[in-house]
Amino acid sequence: MVKLVLPSKEEGYGVVVNLDKCIGCRACEIACQAWNGRKAVETTFSTVFANPPDLTADAWKVVFYYESESQKTLNIPEGSFTFQQVTWTPLPFQCMHCYDPPCARACPVGAIKVTPEDAVVIRAEECIGCGYCQTACPYNVPRRGSDGKFYKCTFCVDRIQNGLKPACVEACPTGVFTFTSIKEAVRIAREAKSQGKAVYGLDLDNYIGGGTRWIYVASKEKASALKEKLPDNPVVATRQAQEVLKDIAIPGFSAGAVALAIIGGFAYWRAKRFEQQVANEGGEKR
Structure with missing residues (x-):
């Protein structure tokens, strides 16, 4: 029988991603690829300057860039001048590591494990390539490799279990990522929200367990990037079909x-x- 055991929502780790600190250097992308031994491939820029254009079986973290406009007023001796301020917001993206991951519930052979650290990990040696994990994921994270199996971010659980931070967190030159206990990550995020910042990863649909281990915060000027990349209601159209799979057992x-x-x-x-x-x-x- 395929049985999914989840840690408590107050156990394990979390990451707070502060978009106001991100300079879009892609150091996190490179560190992720290097640590996990993923092969480099020739790519092209997307319309939002992401390179590669999207997640792949070899690119588990990608920085996307979003443009927004806001009206600004400049006061000068001759009077005031109003203009449109264009803001570029880089958004590093990877698996969100949901509290109750639908990808793991959808996997018919239990190839997706949730570790005590609450890292959601696909075991390639057990994956049968059915693709249910990708279909069930509201963030479209798992990607099929050339071997037919699916791959994604592992939360660098191998590093965490040895007292290290995830590779992307360690590589960031501006401190975008705060790696800490999930309880502290939630506290930081709620404090940011109380200060008027936009927050993503808290109080979400029960389809993903109500929240994610990767939590984004952004000022009002950069909040539109969250709206463009991350769904307000993280569910999928095939939710009912995926739910059928989670408790199947045939002796x-x-x-x-x-x-x-x-x-x-x-x-x-x-x-x-x-x-x-x-x-x-x-x-x-x-």
């Missing part, structure tokens, strides 16, 4: 056989649902 069958049965059953369910939708709309199947 006498191997995990692989169970996974194949689930995949086939889910594919059949989707096909039948499409047929029903076509029939309801009076259209023709193609």
Whole structure:
């Protein structure tokens, strides 16, 4: 039986990401790739200057850049002058490490583990490449590698278990990331919120357990980046289908056989649902 055991929400670690300190240098990206031994590949810039354009099986952390405008007034001896101030906000992004990770609940073979530190980790040797983790993730984090398996940020749990900070946290030259206990991270975030800053990662949908271990804070000038990158309501359209998977157990069958049965059953369910939708709309199947 695939059973998911979660630490208490008050146990383990968390990271507060202060966007007001980020200069977009990508040192965190490079440190992540180097520490985890991910291969470098030729990439291109995206429309928001991210390079690579998005997360991949080899790029577990990517810095995105968002533009916003605000009206400013400059007072000079001749009077006041009002103009539009353009602000660029870099946003480092990786797995959010949800309190109750839907990717782990969706995995039919239990390949996604939640460690005592509350790091959500995909065990590649157990992954069957079904892709349910990516479908279930409201942040679209897990990515398929060339070997057919899925990969993502591990919270550098190997470093944490040896008394070290995550590689990206250690590499940041401006102190964007505050790595601490989750209780302290939540306290810092709530204090920032009380001071009028935008906060993401607290009081979210129960689909992800109500919050994330990576918590973002930003001033009002940079808050729009949070809106652009992170969903207000972190759920997915296939939530009901994913929930069905979490407690499945078939005595006498191997995990692989169970996974194949689930995949086939889910594919059949989707096909039948499409047929029903076509029939309801009076259209023709193609």
